[in-house]
Amino acid sequence: MTAIVGLTLDGTEWTPQFVKALDAKKCIGCGRCYRVCARDVFELVERESLDLDDEDEDLDDDDPFGDDDDDDDGFSDDTSMVMSLKNNGDCIGCEACSKICPKGCFSHTTKEAA
Ligand code: SF4
Numbered sequence: 001m002t003a004i005v006g007l008t009l010d011g012t013e014w015t016p017q018f019v020k021a022l023d024a025k026k027c028i029g030c031g032r033c034y035r036v037c038a039r040d041v042f043e044l045v046e047r048e049s050l051d052l053d054d055e056d057e058d059l060d061d062d063d064p065f066g067d068d069d070d071d072d073d074g075f076s077d078d079t080s081m082v083m084s085l086k087n088n089g090d091c092i093g094c095e096a097c098s099k100i101c102p103k104g105c106f107s108h109t110t111k112e113a114a
C-alpha cells in the first residue's frame with residue numbers, strides 16, 4: 001500500500017499530511033489554525049468542556065507572538081477557550097494549521113490509497 005498523492009498546478013506530486021490530532025493541553029486558543037484552514041475542521045470550545053488536566057496554569061504567558069488583549073491583530077487571547085477537531089474528515093492535508101500554530105499542537109498522517 002502506498003500513500004495517496006495530489007498534484008500541484010504544474011503536475012508535481014505532493015503527499016497530503018492529514019491532521020490526526022490536536023494537543024489541547026498545549027493550545028492557547030489563539031484561533032490562527034481556524035483562520036488559515038480552508039475546510040470545516042476546527043471548532044473553538046470551552047477549555048473546561050474538555051476536562052483537561054492542565055499542567056501549565058499560566059497559558060496567558062505562552063504566546064510567542066507576544067499578543068496582548070488590547071492589540072488589534074484579530075486573534076483571541078482568551079485562554080479559557082481551546083481549539084478542537086470538529087470534523088477532521090474534511091481535512092485535505094495542506095498542513096497550513098501546523099505552519100501557523102505557535103505551540104506545535106498538531107500531528108499529521110498520510111492516508112493509504114484504497
Ligand atoms: S491540514 Fe489544512 S485542511 Fe487539514 S486541518 Fe490543517 S489547515 Fe485544515
Ligand code: SF4
Nearest residue numbers: 027028030031033101
Ligand atoms: S494555532 Fe495552535 S495554539 Fe492557536 S488555536 Fe490553533 S491549535 Fe491552538
